[in-house]
Amino acid sequence: MPQALEPASSGLAKTSEGKAAEVEALIAPALQAMGxxxxxxxxxxxxxxRLQIMAERQTDGGMNVDDCAEVSRAVAAILDVEDPIESAYTLEVSSPGIDRPLTRLADFDRFAGFEGRVEMVNPIDGRRRFSGRLLGTRGxxxxxxCEEGEVALPFAALHKAKLVLTDELIAASRQPAHPDMPIDSPAAGEAVAKEN
Structure with a gap:
């Protein structure tokens, strides 16, 4: 069974773009200070x-409904003061879920051994989409x-990536001792808190 590493809070990341990146820059310091x-x-x-914020605890990668509510209150307070979004929006704070997006370079090491799906910004050797077992990172x-063998894809050219929901991933998420998907992490869905 694949073993994952500790949650990563630094390194290369593709967690937002555009106006969402502006929001992230405003809220990230407070959320990091909260753990x-x-x-x-x-x-x-x-x-x-809809402003969707996926977050996880730094200590164990988990996220339950109480965590979502705590993050939601903090984010709402910051955004009420800073007001970076001009029109009305719904704030949704959630856990990443089991088949989570892989947004940081370190996520590929953390979830090595599980199945993943990667989409590139531009084609590499005529392909934009790759699926296979994650082997981690190299530089x-x-x-x-993948089916055709090992492939190394530059993280800087990645458009999006996520884990693939498999029986193996579900089983790992249900193990209380699993370091990345603790028992209070949503095995059957996502923990979500919404505000209007």
Whole structure:
């Protein structure tokens, strides 16, 4: 069974872009001081925007409903003062879930041994999408064992990546001693707190 490493709070990351990156820059210091790492900040929607913040505890990578509520209150207070989003929006704070996005270079080491799916910004050897077992990192590249063999993909050219929901990943998430997916992490879904 794959063993994952401790949660990473530093290193190369692709956790947000555009206005969401501005929001992340505002809230990250407070959340880090509270003991949380940001996994992803996403701003989406049309007339009614949705600001989604995925976070996890720095200590064990878990995130339960109480954690989500605590983060939600802190983020709402910061955004009420800073007001970086001009129109109305719904704030949603959630755990990354089991088939979580892989947004930091260190995530590929942390979840080595599990199945992953990676999409590149531009094609590499005629392909933009790669699936396979995560083998970790090599320098600033992520390494996957795909059907055609081992492939190293530059993290800087990555568009998005996530874990693939497999029986092995579900089983690992249910083990209380698993360092990255503690028992209070949502095995059947995601812990979510919403505010309007």
């Amino acid at each position: 949380y790492d940001i996994v992803r900040v996403l701003l989406s929607g049309g007339e009614r925007l 600033e590249s992520v390494v996957l064992d």
